[in-house]
Amino acid sequence: MIDLRRENLTRYILPLREGGSLPGLAEAEDGFRYVVKMAGAGHGKKALIAEFIGGMVAKAFKFNVPELVLLDLDEAFGITEPDEEVQELLRKSEGLNLGLHFLEGAATFDPAVNEVDALTASKIVWLDAFLTNVDRTRLNPNMMIWDHRLWLIDQGASLYFHHSWRDPAQAALDPFPYIKTHVLLPYADRLEEADRLMRQAITPRTLSKIVDMIPEVWLDEPESGISVSERRDAYRNFLITRLADSRIFTEDAIRQRKQLMMK
Numbered sequence: 224m225i226d227l228r229r230e231n232l233t234r235y236i237l238p239l240r241e242g243g244s245l246p247g248l249a250e251a252e253d254g255f256r257y258v259v260k261m262a263g264a265g266h267g268k269k270a271l272i273a274e275f276i277g278g279m280v281a282k283a284f285k286f287n288v289p290e291l292v293l294l295d296l297d298e299a300f301g302i303t304e305p306d307e308e309v310q311e312l313l314r315k316s317e318g319l320n321l322g323l324h325f326l327e328g329a330a331t332f333d334p335a336v337n338e339v340d341a342l343t344a345s346k347i348v349w350l351d352a353f354l355t356n357v358d359r360t361r362l363n364p365n366m367m368i369w370d371h372r373l374w375l376i377d378q379g380a381s382l383y384f385h386h387s388w389r390d391p392a393q394a395a396l397d398p399f400p401y402i403k404t405h406v407l408l409p410y411a412d413r414l415e416e417a418d419r420l421m422r423q424a425i426t427p428r429t430l431s432k433i434v435d436m437i438p439e440v441w442l443d444e445p446e447s448g449i450s451v452s453e454r455r456d457a458y459r460n461f462l463i464t465r466l467a468d469s470r471i472f473t474e475d476a477i478r479q480r481k482q483l484m485m486k
Contacts, residue, residue: 227436229293230322232259235301238309245312247301248325251294257322259294260379263315268441269386270379271321275441276458277354277378278323279433283425284350287374289323293438296320319440326374332366334406339373344410345417347375352399352472353421353465354381364406384461388449391457395464398475408480418473427463434459 230251239246239258247259260274274291281288301313339347347366351359358380359365365377384394402408411417434455442451449457465472 227291227293228253229295231295231297232257232300232320232322235304235313238306245309247309247313249294249300249322251292251322256325256327257292257294258289258325258376259296260321260323261296261312261316262318262320262441263312266379266386268444269382272385272437272441272458273354273381274321274323274377274379275437276433276462277356277381279436280354280425280430280462281350281375281378283429283433284346284421285424286347286350287369287372289326289374289376292322292324294320294322319438323376326367326369326376329367329369329374332364332368332373332406334361334364334410337368337373339407339410341410342413342417343373344407345413346421347407348402348405348411348476349414349417349421349469349473350375351381351405352402352476353469354378355383355394355397355399355401356381357383357401357404359406360404361406366406382458382461385458388447388457391461392464395461396468396471399472400475400479402472402476403479403483408476408483411476411480414473414477414480418469422466422469425466427466430462430466431459434462 230253232249232251234250236248245264249259250256260271262268278288278291296316298317304310367374384391439451442454
């Protein structure tokens with residue numbers, strides 16, 4: 224299993240306003256810079272959980288993903304930041320946050336410029352359908368080219384079932400129609416093969432271990448009426464069921480691609 228480091232944030236550098244959650248670029252005690260996903264932003268701890276699960280699952284599948292690091296933010300952090308909006312966000316985010324190692328000098332993936340082979344495209348499409356990640360579109364691919372390799376970033380829009388908790392068991396069987404907007408769907412003509420390979424590459428046990436690593440403080444929402452253990456089990460069951468029934472979303476992705484290519 225992937226080791227997870229924990230560091231203290233020491234210096235706030237600047238806000239990154241590309242996304243709606245207003246992540247920040249900051250430095251930690253280890254001297255490295257991180258894109259910090261804040262617990263006090265938009266979707267709060269749910270976005271951190273989605274980023275954590277998405278990143279860890281992608282790593283388990285051997286995709287290139289920036290290192291995930293747990294980052295502690297204390298009350299003195301960013302005290303000199305003049306932007307009131309950022310100051311408020313930092314105050315709401317005191318405690319445990321999530322960081323992704325900053326890819327210095329990385330370029331945004333552009334399908335018109337950067338080539339990706341059909342099997343890799345199919346595996347990424349499969350991954351995002353598995354995670355129900357709605358945010359890897361042509362307008363916002365959330366992929367970077369760094370060190371001459373393709374990297375997946377920003378999995379925070381995954382697992383959208385947890386924003387309502389209406390029926391996690393049924394959500395696990397969702398064919399995921401949003402895959403039709405995926406930036407790599409036109410190139411993903413090996414989805415059946417990808418389904419077979421991806422199912423072989425991960426086990427329910429690995430998924431369960433990833434869910435067990437979610438920090439308890441992110442799962443604790445007393446006002447929801449759902450306990451920490453119930454919430455953790457819901458994520459676990461969602462992922463394990465989705466893996467077992469991957470044919471549902473794979474076949475829908477194949478269907479969506481056929482419709483797309485006919486236009």
